[in-house]
Amino acid sequence: MEALKQKILRDATVVGDDVLKVDNFLNHQIDIKFLNEIGKEFRDRFDDVRVDKILTIEASGIAIASIAAQYFDNVPVVFAKKTESKNLDKEVYEASVYSFTKDKEYKIKVSKRYLNEGENILILDDFLARARASLGLIDIIKQAKANPIGVGIVIEKSYQDGRQEIEEEGIRLESLAMIDSLKEGKIQFR
Amino acid sequence: MEALKQKILRDATVVGDDVLKVDNFLNHQIDIKFLNEIGKEFRDRFDDVRVDKILTIEASGIAIASIAAQYFDNVPVVFAKKTESKNLDKEVYEASVYSFTKDKEYKIKVSKRYLNEGENILILDDFLARARASLGLIDIIKQAKANPIGVGIVIEKSYQDGRQEIEEEGIRLESLAMIDSLKEGKIQFR
Numbered sequence: 001m002e003a004l005k006q007k008i009l010r011d012a013t014v015v016g017d018d019v020l021k022v023d024n025f026l027n028h029q030i031d032i033k034f035l036n037e038i039g040k041e042f043r044d045r046f047d048d049v050r051v052d053k054i055l056t057i058e059a060s061g062i063a064i065a066s067i068a069a070q071y072f073d074n075v076p077v078v079f080a081k082k083t084e085s086k087n088l089d090k091e092v093y094e095a096s097v098y099s100f101t102k103d104k105e106y107k108i109k110v111s112k113r114y115l116n117e118g119e120n121i122l123i124l125d126d127f128l129a130r131a132r133a134s135l136g137l138i139d140i141i142k143q144a145k146a147n148p149i150g151v152g153i154v155i156e157k158s159y160q161d162g163r164q165e166i167e168e169e170g171i172r173l174e175s176l177a178m179i180d181s182l183k184e185g186k187i188q189f190r
Numbered sequence: 191m192e193a194l195k196q197k198i199l200r201d202a203t204v205v206g207d208d209v210l211k212v213d214n215f216l217n218h219q220i221d222i223k224f225l226n227e228i229g230k231e232f233r234d235r236f237d238d239v240r241v242d243k244i245l246t247i248e249a250s251g252i253a254i255a256s257i258a259a260q261y262f263d264n265v266p267v268v269f270a271k272k273t274e275s276k277n278l279d280k281e282v283y284e285a286s287v288y289s290f291t292k293d294k295e296y297k298i299k300v301s302k303r304y305l306n307e308g309e310n311i312l313i314l315d316d317f318l319a320r321a322r323a324s325l326g327l328i329d330i331i332k333q334a335k336a337n338p339i340g341v342g343i344v345i346e347k348s349y350q351d352g353r354q355e356i357e358e359e360g361i362r363l364e365s366l367a368m369i370d371s372l373k374e375g376k377i378q379f380r
Contacts, residue, residue, distance in 0.1 A: 021277055028271065028278070029304040032256060033264040058249035063256040063267065066222060074223040077253065081218065083273075086291060087211055088218070101276060114219040 001041050001176040004154070005189055007034060008177060014185045020155065027060035027126055032067065038176060039068035042124065042152045045174040049149050051075055052119040055141065057108060057133050058082055061125045064154060068124055078115065080108040080137060089113060093143045095136035100129075108136050115144035128153040128175060131162030138169055150174065157182075158190050191231050191366040194344070195379055197224060198367060204375045210345065217250035217316055222257065228366060229258035232314065232342045235364040239339050241265055242309040245331065247298060247323050248272055251315045254344060258314055268305065270298040270327060279303060283333045285326035290319075298326050305334035318343040318365060321352030328359055340364065347372075348380050 013021045025031035051072045056065035057080045065077045081088060089111040096105050115121065121141045123134055134151050141148040148171050156163065156175035166173045178190040203211045215221035241262045246255035247270045255267045271278060279301040286295050305311065311331045313324055324341050331338040338361050346353065346365035356363045368380035 015277075019277060023277060023279075023301065024303065028268065028301055030252075030256060030259075030267040030269070032259040032267060035256070036260075036264075059252060059269070059271075059273075062220075062249060062252040066220060066225070066253040066256050069220075069222040070226075074226075077220040077222060078218065079220070079249070081249075083249075087205075087209060087213060089213075111213065111218055113214065 001038075003034075003037055004041075004177045008155070008187060012187070014182050014187060017183050018157075020157075020179065020182060020187070022126075022155065026064075026154065030063045032063075035063060035067040036070075038064065038154060039071045041176055042068045042174070043071035045152065045176075046122060046150055049122075050120050051122045051149065053078060053115070053121050054124055055080065055110070055115070055121050055137055056124050057137065064126060065124045068152075072122070076114075078110060080110050080140065082106055082108055093140040095139040097132045097136040099132065108133070108140070110140050110144075112144070115141060115146050117145040119144075119146040120149045121146050122149055123151045124153075125151075126154050128156045128162040128166075128173070129160045131165040134162070134166060135169070138166075138171060152176075155179065191228075193224075193227055194231075194367045198345070198377060202377070204372050204377060207373050208347075210347075210369065210372060210377070212316075212345065216254075216344065220253045225253060225257040226260075228254065228344060229261045231366055232258045232364070233261035235342065236312060236340055239312075240310050241312045241339065243268060243305070243311050244314055245270065245300070245305070245311050245327055246314050247327060254316060255314045258342075262312070266304075268300060270300050270330065272296055272298055283330040285329040287322045287326040289322065298323070298330070300330050300334075302334070305331060305336050307335040309334075309336040310339045311336050312339055313341045314343075315341075316344050317347070318345070318352040318356075318363070319347045319350045321355040324352070324356060325359070328356075328361060342366075345369065
């Protein structure tokens, strides 16, 4: 997605050799107009499949999924919870996700009421690196006997193994920007 | 907002005497079409003020703020972070928020880059009870020398002191549904 590449080159900053900061338009301050462009692009990429629901993960996936859902006939969005909440149902689907950046496992949870057998579920998220969050969401979708029909990612770090992990699951992955390297502070797209 | 009252009566459940579960349309599964109605209503309520930016707090405020922003000329949305993030700037505005439900203090943080002196900031969130989160956001806006021009809330628990706290700050509060009591599992609107 050319407009996204231009946005990244203009507004993102690289920290070290691996961190791409996009907090001025994607995951702290949110550029709503641009997110609509992203939503349309996801619709174009997954135009050939029926999408019954969009699944994402708190917090930074929520804005992306919510705006994008408007281009998928306003399907419901469900976001997996990372944090304990007294208001969450007792009956949940649960997966363990290993965070490389924080070097620890955490649980993600979705109430059983919000994923149903046979539904076509599209996963949307901001970043893909080693795909641990996406694999956790795929696991949860499978527990619900629903169909993980695809993963849509805004920014893929293509130099990590996330794409391979998802494709090995036989699941389609669409990334709007693919980055081959962030070395020496230089963003190199595929 | 009559449609919201009807939605609450149809889809929300009461747990105990104080918890209103709205996780099937507002804060776990999200009804995007209905959120657009909520966004329009916020626009109508704050139609007489200039809004430069919408401020909310992760996670359940994000969808509301993002969809609503589309009715405020796509102003940027900023969400305060509750969790530590290695990608957050070092330079942040910070406030302490006491959580009655969890009986502990937590910090909320906003990068100094995303709130600017003189900007008119509208706070949007899902619930208002004792207003601790909103007061924390107001504190952060004032640190930035920006103007907290209003607080928009989807569901106010009017039997708690949140409204009073915000009005004592001299700040306008618009709640789309006001609840006087949840006692004995019965939702009583104002």
